Amino acid sequence: MARTIVPPLASATVPTPTRVDLLDPAEVARLGGIEIVAEGVVEGFLSGLHRSPFRGFSVEFTEHRAYQPGDELRYLDWRILARSDRLFIKQFEEETNLRAMILVDASRSMAWRGAPERLTKRAYADRLAAALALILLRQRDATGLVTFDEEVRQVIPARVKAGQWTRLVRGLLDTPDGRGTAAHAALQRLTALLARRGLVVLVSDLLFDRELALTALRYLRHRGHQVIVFHLMDPAEVELAGPPEVRFTDPESPATVVVRPRELARAYADTVQREVAAWRTACRRHGIAYHHVQTDLPFGLALRLLT
Amino acid sequence: MSFLHPLALFGLAAAAIPALLHLLQRRTPPELEFPPLRYLSDAERQSARRLRLRHLLLLLLRTALIAVIVLAAARPLVPVRGGAEHQPTALVVILDNSPSSGAVIDGHPVLDRLRVAARGSIARTSAADRIWLLLADGVMRGGAREALLASADSATPDWQRLDLAQAVDRAARLVHAQPLPGREVHVFSDLQRTALAAGRADVPDGVRVLALAPAPGRAAVNRGIASASVAEGAVVVEVTGSDGRDPAPVTVRIGTREVGRALATPGAAVSVALPPQHTGWWAGDATLEPDELRADDRRPFVWRVAPPARVSSGPGAGPFVATALGVLRDARRVEDGHDVIVGDVPSGTTGRWVVQPPADPALIGQADRALAARGVPWRWSTAGTPGPLVTREVDPIAGTQVTRRYRLEGTGGDVLATVNDEPWLVRSGDVVLLGSRLDTAWTALPAAPGFVPFVDALVNRIVVGAAAVGAAEGTPRVEFQIRGADTVGATAFGLDPRESDLTPATPELVAAAFGRAAELLTDARFAAERFAGTRRADASALLLVLALLLAATELGVATLTR
Numbered sequence: 001m002a003r004t005i006v007p008p009l010a011s012a013t014v015p016t017p018t019r020v021d022l023l024d025p026a027e028v029a030r031l032g033g034i035e036i037v038a039e040g041v042v043e044g045f046l047s048g049l050h051r052s053p054f055r056g057f058s059v060e061f062t063e064h065r066a067y068q069p070g071d072e073l074r075y076l077d078w079r080i081l082a083r084s085d086r087l088f089i090k091q092f093e094e095e096t097n098l099r100a101m102i103l104v105d106a107s108r109s110m111a112w113r114g115a116p117e118r119l120t121k122r123a124y125a126d127r128l129a130a131a132l133a134l135i136l137l138r139q140r141d142a143t144g145l146v147t148f149d150e151e152v153r154q155v156i157p158a159r160v161k162a163g164q165w166t167r168l169v170r171g172l173l174d175t176p177d178g179r180g181t182a183a184h185a186a187l188q189r190l191t192a193l194l195a196r197r198g199l200v201v202l203v204s205d206l207l208f209d210r211e212l213a214l215t216a217l218r219y220l221r222h223r224g225h226q227v228i229v230f231h232l233m234d235p236a237e238v239e240l241a242g243p244p245e246v247r248f249t250d251p252e253s254p255a256t257v258v259v260r261p262r263e264l265a266r267a268y269a270d271t272v273q274r275e276v277a278a279w280r281t282a283c284r285r286h287g288i289a290y291h292h293v294q295t296d297l298p299f300g301l302a303l304r305l306l307t
Numbered sequence: 308m309s310f311l312h313p314l315a316l317f318g319l320a321a322a323a324i325p326a327l328l329h330l331l332q333r334r335t336p337p338e339l340e341f342p343p344l345r346y347l348s349d350a351e352r353q354s355a356r357r358l359r360l361r362h363l364l365l366l367l368l369r370t371a372l373i374a375v376i377v378l379a380a381a382r383p384l385v386p387v388r389g390g391a392e393h394q395p396t397a398l399v400v401i402l403d404n405s406p407s408s409g410a411v412i413d414g415h416p417v418l419d420r421l422r423v424a425a426r427g428s429i430a431r432t433s434a435a436d437r438i439w440l441l442l443a444d445g446v447m448r449g450g451a452r453e454a455l456l457a458s459a460d461s462a463t464p465d466w467q468r469l470d471l472a473q474a475v476d477r478a479a480r481l482v483h484a485q486p487l488p489g490r491e492v493h494v495f496s497d498l499q500r501t502a503l504a505a506g507r508a509d510v511p512d513g514v515r516v517l518a519l520a521p522a523p524g525r526a527a528v529n530r531g532i533a534s535a536s537v538a539e540g541a542v543v544v545e546v547t548g549s550d551g552r553d554p555a556p557v558t559v560r561i562g563t564r565e566v567g568r569a570l571a572t573p574g575a576a577v578s579v580a581l582p583p584q585h586t587g588w589w590a591g592d593a594t595l596e597p598d599e600l601r602a603d604d605r606r607p608f609v610w611r612v613a614p615p616a617r618v619s620s621g622p623g624a625g626p627f628v629a630t631a632l633g634v635l636r637d638a639r640r641v642e643d644g645h646d647v648i649v650g651d652v653p654s655g656t657t658g659r660w661v662v663q664p665p666a667d668p669a670l671i672g673q674a675d676r677a678l679a680a681r682g683v684p685w686r687w688s689t690a691g692t693p694g695p696l697v698t699r700e701v702d703p704i705a706g707t708q709v710t711r712r713y714r715l716e717g718t719g720g721d722v723l724a725t726v727n728d729e730p731w732l733v734r735s736g737d738v739v740l741l742g743s744r745l746d747t748a749w750t751a752l753p754a755a756p757g758f759v760p761f762v763d764a765l766v767n768r769i770v771v772g773a774a775a776v777g778a779a780e781g782t783p784r785v786e787f788q789i790r791g792a793d794t795v796g797a798t799a800f801g802l803d804p805r806e807s808d809l810t811p812a813t814p815e816l817v818a819a820a821f822g823r824a825a826e827l828l829t830d831a832r833f834a835a836e837r838f839a840g841t842r843r844a845d846a847s848a849l850l851l852v853l854a855l856l857l858a859a860t861e862l863g864v865a866t867l868t869r
Contacts, residue, residue, distance in 0.1 A: 112340060240347070243337055246339050247335075249339070249341065250345075252342070255344055263354075263361070264358075272343070
């Protein structure tokens with residue numbers, strides 16, 4: 001599929017009579033390509049912030065936060081521990097040279113949408129990743145990209161030089177929709193690529209083996225990376241609907257199942273809730289920031305989850 | 308159960324619609340991609356049992372809902388115990404107004420209770436029913452309800468005994484022949500055990516026999532006079548009644564004159580000597596003191612005082628006849644004379660003759676000619692076959708074997724005894740003909756105990772044309788039989804002695820007499836059970852309510868378990 005890249009020129013900024021980052025993602029997507037959308041979103045998003053949402057490794061102390069397993073002990077505030085017997089981590093002003101790597105799931109399941117008026121999960125992920133990369137690059141943070149399905153498809157090393165964002169966007173556009181998802185393998189390869197500690201952002205529908213994926217993410221966390229997970233779901237994946245009886249097929253495998261959506265809706269919703277809760281609990285246990293995002297959530301609100 | 312609109316039951320086929328829809332819906336469903344299939348599989352795995360139960364429950368509920376609606380449309384009529392109209396019924400009400408129903412127990416006539424209960428059954432009938440009323444007289448009265456109510460109301464204790472088993476048998480066969488859905492026989496009787504002791508009703512299937520149980524309380528005890536007959540100058544009175552009664556005084560009267568008293572217990576007989584009377588017919592009665600049943604406290608009797616017949620043995624009478632006449636002569640039952648001659652060939656044209664066939668077959672023709680000369684239209688014919696004597700006129704000889712005889716042929720006269728349905732003893736005018744000689748080579752009669760009484764009856768009664776004193780069932784009275792200016796016989800009427808025993812039958816005896824399916828019921832139970840076999844109520848409203856409940860349940864299951 002041919003895709004065109006429009007450079008992120010200052011003059012090409014999207015006219016924003018309103019906050020683009022707060023509009024419906026599908027409506028925003030109709031404004032133009034990824035770059036235009038991302039810039040519009042970032043402009044709107046940053047106009048609502050006074051400082052970067054990302055905190056890195058700085059020498060200027062800002063605030064405390066509760067200790068989470070995986071945090072480095074050197075940032076533990078020993079004075080508070082001695083006084084109150086409680087564990088707090090000292091946080092600092094952002095590091096000027098944060099290395100961020102954005103992982104975008106390009107598997108076949110991501111190319112799905114529950115309604116024509118919505119974005120596919122992949123399209124939503126691309127735009128969210130582009131916006132995120134733009135924010136990071138504007139902060140002079142080195143930002144890279146990995147796209148993967150069964151294999152790692154694209155690897156764009158983290159750089160901060162000019163044209164990096166364009167490369168990142170091209171990387172997104174050049175990655176076709178894949179087949180199955182092997183996040184574990186992609187994440188393992190990523191650990192080899194990320195020698196320096198930094199930020200890892202995973203954007204995926206997480207339709208793969210949770211334990212294997214968590215093993216890799218936990219490893220990254222132990223290597224000192226800050227890990228953020230965006231769990232994307234189409235609203236139709238949260239609430240089951242459809243014809244009276246339907247044969248659902250898995251786009252990534254030959255598995256099929258015949259169900260009556262009306263009968264199974266409640267049990268399915270419970271299962272989804274359990275799955276999201278399981279991901280959230282597991283991530284929190286390992287100091288991984290987890291965000292459940294539905295593809296009808298405005299990009300600005302999705303980015304705001306990071307603040 | 309029956310239905311007002313049975314054709315609507317074809318709609319039950321619609322009950323298969325849910326199952327058919329279920330099968331039809333199993334066509335190939337549309338196919339859609341759905342990435343989180345693993346969540347769906349987990350949810351289905353966890354819900355599989357619940358969904359199977361739900362599907363089964365919904366299928367059953369929907370099938371039942373359709374079936375119930377169809378059944379309601381067919382307007383089912385279900386059996387109920389009370390309050391509902393019954394289906395057309397053939398009913399025989401047996402109101403036992405036999406003499407025992409006139410007993411007064413604890414101050415209340417038995418018949419009053421029976422009449423009220425019978426009235427209840429008749430009054431509950433409808434225009435679609437066919438009803439009969441059977442009283443003790445044995446007449447099966449059919450007709451309109453009002454007419455039968457009037458008959459039941461006017462029923463009084465009759466003098467005839469009712470054989471209940473036979474009556475139930477008749478009634479059951481009658482109602483069984485009626486093409487109506489219901490067939491019942493209601494028995495209102497004091498259920499004397501003597502009324503049920505003989506016979507057994509053959510009740511066809513489908514006929515309900517309901518019998519009113521005797522009223523609770525003490526068993527009625529009673530005694531009555533079973534018989535009273537005159538013999539040898541005394542009246543023999545037999546007393547009957549309930550078991551265990553003390554002796555009771557029996558008073559014997561002739562006209563209004565008391566002629567004797569005696570004490571008698573039920574089952575025993577007493578003899579009361581009668582004073583000598585002039586020649587002629589006399590009547591008297593034996594009475595007991597009043598008790599629960601008044602009808603059997605008096606029984607009339609009748610006897611004839613006649614001069615002894617003057618008898619002589621004619622030629623060929625034989626030694627047995629001569630001996631019997633000698634005995635009767637000693638007992639002053641006969642005297643010597645020529646009013647009656649016993650022989651084998653009548654000679655002369657006057658006088659009363661008792662003739663037997665001559666011992667020599669060669670003389671049969673001569674004897675027949677002599678009979679013809681006297682104008683007797685009977686003659687001895689060929690030899691007949693051996694056989695027992697059958698007679699109602701001369702009780703002492705009934706059943707006695709006859710081994711040799713001549714057939715008696717002729718017309719007119721009275722045939723008094725037969726052998727093998729052929730005349731054996733015939734009276735024609737002044738002549739009595741025997742088919743056999745009164746000799747042991749011809750018949751066992753001369754050696755039987757009844758021989759002398761038979762000869763007595765021949766010469767004193769039969770040959771003169773007098774009838775025996777009889778006894779019959781009926782209002783206690785005496786009726787005389789008149790021939791010309793002569794009284795030739797009499798009958799004393801009285802109660803059947805079995806009516807005096809008021810002991811009620813046991814349930815086992817009732818079941819044995821009416822069949823195991825018969826129901827012995829108290830008054831209240833009888834009122835509840837009558838027509839219960841055909842009492843029907845329209846259950847469609849109930850079914851519609853049930854359908855509503857099923858629909859609500861189906862809705863609840865379909866929505867709440869989604």
